[in-house]
Amino acid sequence: MAHGTTQREFLARLDAVERRLAQHAHASEAAPGPHRLTEADPGTGEQWQWGQVWAHLAEFVPYWMAQASHVLTASGGVDHEPVPFGRVKSNPERIAAIERDRAVAVDQLWARLQGQIAALRAFLSEMTAREWAARGLHPTLGVMDMPHLLDEFLVGHLEQHAAQLGGLASG
16 A cells, blocks of 8 residues: 555545544543553564553654654665664664553643644655655665655554554444
C-alpha cells in the first residue's frame, strides 16, 4: 500500500487516524483495566495495556519524524544510496519511554500527541517530489523509500495503534 500512496493520501489518512485517536482519548475514562491486553505483536509476541499503547503513541512520532528528516538531509532528498536510519523494537530508550509514561493520564498524552500530529502534517505537506524519492536503510527492514518509511513508522503506525485501542475498548 505504501509505495503507491501519494502525499495527499497520507494527509487524508493522518486526518482520519487523528479523529479515531481523539475518540479513544475522549473515551479513556472507560478504558479497559490493566488485565486487558492487545493482540500479540506478530514479530515479538509483545502485548500491551491501554496506557502502554498511549505511552508509545506519544513517544514514537517525534523519533520517527527526526529519522525521516535525517534521511532527507543526509540523502539530499534524491534517489541514491540509502541512508542508514532507525531503531528496533528492543531499543532501550523506546522501552524506557513506554514504561515511564504508561501511567500518565491519557488526556496529557493525547495533548502531546496532537501537537506531534500537527508537526507531522506540516512535515508531510512541505515535502517536495525530490524529497519523496529519498531512501533509507533500516537495520532490520532494509531499504525503504520515503512512502514506505512514512507508512511503516508514522501514518501507518498511528493507524495500527488506533486499531489496538479500538480492540482494547471493544473487548
